[in-house]
Amino acid sequence: MDVLHTAGIHFAEVLQSGPPWLEKFWLSVTSLADPKSIFTVCFPLAYFLDRKVGVSVLWIGLVSEWLNVIFKWFLFGERPFWWVHESGLFKEQPVSVHQFPVPCETGPGSPSGHCMITGAALWPLVTALTALASRHSRSVAVKLAPFAAYTLLQLAVGLSRVFVLAHFPHQVVGGILAGAALGWGLQARTPATHTPAFFACTSLGLLLSAVALHRLMIAAGTDIDWSIRLATQWCANPAWLRFDTRPFTSVCRDAGSALGLALAAGSPRPRRERLARWHRAACAALAVAAVHGLHCVLPQPGDAALWYGASFLKYAAGPWLVAALVPRLVFALARPQGSPRSE
Template identity: 40%
Template sequence: MEPLYKHGIQMAEFLQQTLGGFEKSMLFMSWIGDPRTSFFIYFPVTYYLNRKIGISVLWITVLTEWLNLVFKWLLFGERPFWWIHESGVYSKHQMPKLQQFFCSCETGPGSPSGHAMITAAAWWLMMTSFSTFIYNRTRSTLARNIPVVLYIALLLTIGISRIFILAHFPHQVLAGIITGAVLGFLLGQRIPENLKLIQYVVTSVVLLLSAMCLYWGLHYFGVNVAWTILLATKWCANPEWIRLDTRPFSSLSRDAGAILGLGIGLSSPLYASTLGWKMTWKMKVVCIVLCELIIEIMDQVPMPKYSTILFYVLCYLKNAFVPILVTAIMPWLVHSIFQIQPTKKQQ
């Protein structure tokens, strides 16, 4: 593996030298591939464009991120880019420019890349759905392939950005893209439908307990799966740059919370009342804008750092609220407001 790591470092050096003037663009592309973006942006937008696709995007995102966490723990020997300091083969003078983002970006093991894997899986469903939509409207094979080309191009750009900002080695990005695309293909047609609330609750609990059992099981056999956090702490110039929301248990809280929230939202009376309503494009746009505004405000609220357990509990609850907001609260609220407007005009 040593030659593979060294070639990866050389590629990262090449990208930073070649694309040095595109630092902001690389950071933006990395943000596009952030798993949080799939939860907070792709899910709400796709849900209001097509309810079934939106729910499927959330399911795929949750399952893929959970699997990514498990893969990283099982592949505990795979090194993140912090290894470059330990190896002594990387010139440190190229590091400070992106050190803050690098240290706050990934605190879990490096392979496979979560950004690449989760985004590839969620986008697979979005890409195939969009491709089918275009073909049904145009009957053009050429036009049908446009989403496929965009899918590949954007994933490659995200992968390059992850290497550029020193978050992953190239083979870790490639592993994430391939694994994510395969999972998107396999899971896209197997999304559970018409589940009862208790089934969502059980799924949330299973996601939490199974991952925690794996964690403590590995710990029992002497495997410290949190070794990358210690390594990040060692090499990060400022410990405050290492955020709790980048740690593996944060993603686990997000996954379990999102599934519970989805179950509550789809089982709520508010959701049931919206099933017979017709949402106009204007109403859908208002729902998307208001949801994103509320999610952004909620995401900016400082989380407590004095208690790790409290942080994870609040992270769980926050991510449980998002699907409830998207599937039940916002559609009911917007539809009610639009229904009141004609009455006021008549008066």
């Protein structure tokens, strides 16, 4: 593995030696492609493009993120920003790589979560856009445009993660392949949106299974929190260490989102088909703003346990806001003809 890691460090050195404007580009890409964006931006937008597509985006996103945590716990992948110091291979010939003011990831590095989760969750959206393009155009270029954009996005995200020393290239490749495979495999297996009991049981199952696995690995003598200590030791700025990069934060986000789907499935919704396109656009914009506001208004405690609890509650409220509250609000303001019916 040292050969792969060393090659990855040199590749990151080449990327970081590029022109200054590229630095801003890579930092913007890695920030925008944070897995949180799947839950707070991509899901609301996709939901008001097509309800089933939106639910599929969120479902695949939470399943792939939970699997990413499990993979990381078992694969023990290093991260470049600490491995370059821990390996001791560059003491005589130092390399010109440095960290950037982005969160120092505290979980293991393999596979890349940015690539795996984003790639998996966006697959149903890209498929839907491809089908839409095929209905409105006979041009091959237009039909292939969504998947071309998807491929370029994954490539940009992967390079940005290597640039900020969050991942080695082989971890990025693994994340891209795993994400595409999960997106393709899970798209046709999205649960029905009228099954609140299933989503509630899924929420409980994701949470309890992750806790049980964590405890079992500790009981077996595995130092499962090794990456947190290394990240704390080698992060260039303590302010860059954040709870939201810890693996269990992802578990709480996934379990909370599954519960949010259960709450949304159990809530009556007006028929969106009776709303004009601009009403649906208003729903999408209001939903993104509401979810963003929810995350800004609710405080983030300094205690780890309270942080996990707050994250769970915020992500549980998000799907309910998007799928239940916002459509009813916009539907009421739009005042369509006739009496509303529930889906």
